[in-house]
Amino acid sequence: MTQRPTLSLRALIVCAATAFSGLAAPAVAQFSPAITVNDSVISEFEITQRVIMLRAFRTPGNLEELAREQLIEDRLKMEQMRRAGLAITDEGLRSAMSDFAGRANLELDQFITVLSQQGVSEETFRDFVRVNVSWRDYIRSRFGDRAQVSEAEIDQALGQSGGTSGIEVLLSEIIIPAPPPRAQQAIATAERISRLTSTAAFEAEARRVSALPSRTRGGRLDWLPITNYPAGLRGLLLDLAPGEVTVPIPITNGVALFQMRGIREVPRPVAEPAAIEYAAFYIAGGLSERALAEAARIDARVDTCDDLYGVARGLPEEQLERDVLPPADIPQDVALVLANLDPGETNYSLTRAGGETLVFLMMCGRTPVLGEGQDRETIRNQLRSQRLGTFADALLADLRAAATITFN
Numbered sequence: 001m002t003q004r005p006t007l008s009l010r011a012l013i014v015c016a017a018t019a020f021s022g023l024a025a026p027a028v029a030q031f032s033p034a035i036t037v038n039d040s041v042i043s044e045f046e047i048t049q050r051v052i053m054l055r056a057f058r059t060p061g062n063l064e065e066l067a068r069e070q071l072i073e074d075r076l077k078m079e080q081m082r083r084a085g086l087a088i089t090d091e092g093l094r095s096a097m098s099d100f101a102g103r104a105n106l107e108l109d110q111f112i113t114v115l116s117q118q119g120v121s122e123e124t125f126r127d128f129v130r131v132n133v134s135w136r137d138y139i140r141s142r143f144g145d146r147a148q149v150s151e152a153e154i155d156q157a158l159g160q161s162g163g164t165s166g167i168e169v170l171l172s173e174i175i176i177p178a179p180p181p182r183a184q185q186a187i188a189t190a191e192r193i194s195r196l197t198s199t200a201a202f203e204a205e206a207r208r209v210s211a212l213p214s215r216t217r218g219g220r221l222d223w224l225p226i227t228n229y230p231a232g233l234r235g236l237l238l239d240l241a242p243g244e245v246t247v248p249i250p251i252t253n254g255v256a257l258f259q260m261r262g263i264r265e266v267p268r269p270v271a272e273p274a275a276i277e278y279a280a281f282y283i284a285g286g287l288s289e290r291a292l293a294e295a296a297r298i299d300a301r302v303d304t305c306d307d308l309y310g311v312a313r314g315l316p317e318e319q320l321e322r323d324v325l326p327p328a329d330i331p332q333d334v335a336l337v338l339a340n341l342d343p344g345e346t347n348y349s350l351t352r353a354g355g356e357t358l359v360f361l362m363m364c365g366r367t368p369v370l371g372e373g374q375d376r377e378t379i380r381n382q383l384r385s386q387r388l389g390t391f392a393d394a395l396l397a398d399l400r401a402a403a404t405i406t407f408n
Helices: 008-023 044-056 063-083 090-102 108-118 122-147 151-158 180-194 199-209 213-217 231-238 289-301 307-312 332-338 376-402
Strands: 033-037 040-043 166-177 249-251 254-266 273-284 320-325 346-352 357-368 405-407
Touching: 033 044, 033 063, 040 044, 040 063, 044 063, 044 108, 044 122, 063 122, 063 376, 090 108, 090 122, 108 122, 122 376, 151 376, 166 180, 166 199, 166 213, 166 231, 166 332, 166 346, 180 199, 180 254, 199 213, 199 254, 231 254, 231 332, 249 332, 254 332, 273 289, 273 307, 273 332, 289 307, 289 346, 289 357, 307 320, 332 346, 332 357
Parallel strands: none
Antiparallel strands: 033 040, 033 405, 166 254, 249 254, 273 320, 273 357, 346 357
């Protein structure tokens, strides 16, 4: 069956426009200094603008905190690039902004107009792209020679050198719904659970508070490759001893926890996915009995992601989204749920719009980055990107350690 074009980011932006339009006129007080990074000032207005933009891009977590962290890092990056004499040209910046807009299937002027309708200024978007593209180019120029990949390393990545192994984890999970009216209570519950060391106690809490289908099993999951989980979460999981629980992990309208029950090495690792395809169908009513009943009715009707097009026939286009994304680009709460799903399996525990919309999530498939016949140059580029990312993270940590950061 022919797949309809993915328009998720466009739909996301259009849907968000009405919700965010009331934030378009910042108060004068917002221009007051909020943070000083060395000699550079970050205003309250910049933080507000970044929060709105992150929310439009459906970024999970505490957006106020994330906006502050990102803007601090942006200042450190720009200061470092000024010292190196690196600056993107106006033509290069315009091209990068157009590429970004193209991901939403929009022309740049259209994209800027939609953002403006939400209250995001063109300057905010321009600065966001300028820093990220310039930093990417700077890291490539500074560390490119040290990030070269040998043929032997490509062979090892392909599993051709023998003795390859991978890590699988045996976890239990909890997701506690936390729409705005219940957020503080959910966080307090999660913090209490995070201090547990007993699997029996964790399972009892999962049955009591978790919104996931696994609650009937006390949150217990089967063995899964660590590569199924978001890259940023893997280190946190692997640092756990058996019985230990993660710190509460904020997600959209919820908070997640994992308990380690076991870890093992397997002879042949499961290839890390280069892309994950999934579908999200949105149902009004959040976690209400009516919405959950509708989700169960849909679940009984569909076996594949293509079947959801029949369910969505005649409904607004934005009610069904189907994406094929690199794991790093998938919202964290969605990625955590997808980690436990095989193609054709579903989940309806997540919400959007402050808990008012239920997300019917379906795994369509995973595209492995490695495997028989995989293009060696593709693997070389991926390994090189991973190394450049490591160098970039280390440099940014050094810059931050040496910086004077003041919160006003």
